[in-house]
Amino acid sequence: MGGNAVITLKTGREISLMRDAGRIAAQALLAVGEKIRPGVTTWELDRVANQFIKSCGAEPTFLGYNNFPASACVSVNSEVIHGLPSKKRVLREGDLVSVDLGATYHGYIGDTAYTFPVGQLPQEAAALRETTWEALLAGIAKALPGGKIGDIGAAVQDLCEARGCSVVRSYTGHGVGRAMHEDPSVPNFGTAGKGLKLRAGMTIAIEPMVNAGRNHVTVLPDGWTVVTRDGSLSAHMEHTIAITNNGPVILTEA
């Protein structure tokens, strides 16, 4: 963070290992997505993530991270991120469910999130989901050598605010590699042309957290679940990417 960021640039070989980890994480997310329907609990989704990742010979990165008790964060509707899977939390038709997970494979990490619809979404939820996905892609498109970290944040923020949504500021994307959270911090807001210079070999997680209402969030008494303060809907999409001389490469694709 700030002026003391310690950026670890990855070699081509390391990026290739991260691609392997990222593929497992992406496939785990698809496996979770196949289970999503009204009546399923968020605990069951976590079980799918855990079992899928382990079946690939990888480790669920989130399990035990800062004592997090699950392999996936499952955040529903006004929950933004870090939702704790629970046997009591049953998905209902029209819910927005954000699933965030990581896989560690041969020492490297892939970190990815996707907001799924549960059945048919109300219009506002569908629009928020679409905006968040487009914001992620807009941010990734700015992850170019010679650019600045603010280029990414500005692209995400501008797209979201033009649609009447807001971006969460108190949580950000991040560098990722051997550790889940490396420098630099990758905010979803900012000014184009400002901030840290982007270089080939940087591997970062870009992860817009987008609220239908205001940007303020708070943490529930469980100590984990981050919710919108105004109760508005939230969505979260994330890819781990590598910045290369050929442009951004998404590492968390199936």
Ligand code: MG
């Ligand atoms: Mg992340």
